[in-house]
Amino acid sequence: MNLADLAAYAREKYQIKEDHKWASFPGFSVLEDPKTGKWTALFIRQWDGRRGRMIEWCDIKFPWKNTLALNASYLHPPIRMKGKNWVGVSIDDSTDPKVVYALFDKAMHPEDQGAVIILDRQAPRNANGQALSDPNRSDWSNQVVPPPKQRVLDLSDRALDPSGQALGSGAGMEDLSDQVPDRIRAMRSLYVYAGGSYEMKVRNFCRQGAFMADYQDDFDWKGDYFRYFPTYQDLTVNQLRGYFSWRTKVRQGIFQPFSSSLACMYIYELLCGIGCKDSEDSLAKMEALKKGFFDSGIGDPEMGRNLEKWMMEYAIVYDLPGQKVRQLAQPALLEKDRALAVLKNPEASDDKEVVDSILLFAGSRAARSPIFKKDQQGYALMAAAWRLMAKKYLHNGEDFFTACFGKLKKYAWYPLANTIHLAAPDQSDRAFVLDPCRVYVLKDRAWSQEHYDSLYLNRGKLQAFFHEADRLIRKQLKTGAYLKAKGEEVWVTPYVQEAIADWTKAEEERKKPAITIDFSKLNDIRRDAGITRDSLLTEEEKGMAQELPAAGQPAAPSESPRPEAPQPKPAEKSAEEPATPQDTDPYIELLSLLLEGKPVQDLIRQHHWMASVVTDAINEKFFDQIGDNILECDGRTISLVEDYRDDIKEIVKENR
Secondary structure, three states, X not given: OOHHHHHHHHHHHHOOOOEOOOOOOOOEEEEEOOOOOOEEEEEEEEEEOOOOEEEEEEEEOOOHHHHHHHOOOOEEOOOOOOOOOOEEEEEOOOOOHHHHHHHHHHHHOHHHOOOOEEOOOOXXXXXXXXXXXXXXXXXXXXXXXXOOOXXXXXXXXXXXXXXXXXXXXXXXHHHXXXXXXXXXXXXXXXXXXXXXXXXXXXXXXXXXXXXXXXXXXXXXOOOOOOOOXXXXXXXXXXXXXXXXXXXXXXXXXXXXXXXXXXXXXXXXXXXXXXXXXXXXXXXXXXXXXXHHHHOOOOOOHHHHHHHHHHHHHHHHHOOOOHHHHHHHOOHHHHHHHHHHHHHHOHHHOXXXXXHHHHHXXXXXXXXXXXXXXOOOHHHHHHXXXXXXXXXXOEEOOXXXXXXXXXXXXXXXXXXXXXXXXXXXXXXXXXXXXXXXXXXXXXXXXXXXXXXXXXXXXXXXXXXXXXXHHHHHHHHHHOOOOOOOOOHHHOOOHHHHHHHHHHHHHXXXXXXXXXXXXXXXXXXXXXXXXXXXXXXXXXXHHHHHHHHOOOOOOOOOOOOOOOOOOOOOOHHHOOOOOOOOOOOXXXXXXXXHHHHOOOOOHHHHHHOOOOHHHHHHHHHHHHHHHHOOOOEEEXXXXXXXXXXXXXXXXXXXXXXX
């Protein structure tokens, strides 16, 4: 037997549906008493990669010591449950279903847990059909006399479903319809009874499936069917005809409501390549089933999620193109990996990407912080805090990312577990990189996966960082709704304070107006000034200007040496050449007059300056020192830029 048999028994007799409570541990499930809500059985499924098969156990709520008289090797102390009121059962070909069903019935009726399990079908019964016990009968070798005042519960007959099929067993030919298609009869004859190993189950399924690959039917079957890992041999003829009729419609693109278990058997066919040209065709048919049957709302959503997972695993195992694998990967998995990659290297991402990645792990409440409602400053500050932590934090040899999320580790990976599938033909060593945080490796015919496991997520450390950063950023931005400091988070404070200070300084620099000097326009102004100057000079002044060498040009050579001509005084400078860098005294004098609030027109006329030209010259002279213009000119009047009055005073003081 297998656990699916017991699940079917509980469903038919007690209307109990197997409950998979833990998404992270799909091999574990429970059966609960619908009246009390208490667990009556715990199912455990584990894939044995070495032997290539599924191993099954269950713990049933029945005292272990009360089963000792049965002397059954498959009964033992509980596997996972604690206490004396549980018994463990190994589920395999040696397990007697009658005993397991009896134990489960007693779990559902704890008041009867002292009763006896009768296995001998020849035990006498009273008028009410109750089995009788007789300690004087020596041939009742497998009967135990019940304690006084305890009734005997006889479960020697297998329970039957409404159609008369024995629950938990493959259907026999006796319960089939009178009209058995020859193809189905021939398919049944192909089954080889050679043990219940996983390998033999796959071989029988593929042998029978290949034989029925092109079979079509048109049979109106309205029944339901529930079983884990169903195969053709588990079904009655009517169920088989109903399945093949549904499959015929699916291949025509027509999707109709149908048993999820039998729809799963169609997935097994595709995983084994039954009715498919190649692996690409198998995957295409899976995608069509997902879209037409599960995504449309016809099929079981949980089964649809399983199919999504199997499709990606199938694409990796069969070495399909990487782009296709990434299209099939579950969005939640890709989103988590993307966030991890951003947080590991935050310098390569913008502020919002960094913060969104933090919030993915910090929880939904964190996203409601008021710092994220004040323009984009909250995002910038939180991202700056994370970047500084990632750069400077180091404790016990761990950086901050590792302290929060652990290291990239290798784990055994069992693709297509809990399915019936064929091994891929190519078993050569290879690796597939899904993203920077997830790699699948095949080595020596065994698969492994490298990724960051959620088991190592230090949510407390991550939340401590976020809370303290949120608290300090709220104060910085004056958002209100301030948070209280927590003593256990003081290790975060200096990092966040430094990040806020660095960000504030950078913002101040960014807000300073950018100064751009267009030197081509300055030359135009000087040229125009020269023309104006010539129009104002007397003939005598023009003659003197012609005798002087042009600015920056050496004097013309003469036949005999003569004393070096004295440098012209600032007053003798032309308007085209207000002052050279080393000749700053007239500039300082002009700045002094402006500081004292005195007129500068006489000084401008004395040096033959134009107001706009000398303003540009002084601004250019001191731009590197101040980083901005210190004078303004409206064409005739020169004035100070008041913001730089103190700086101008320092310039005058240093140059006097």
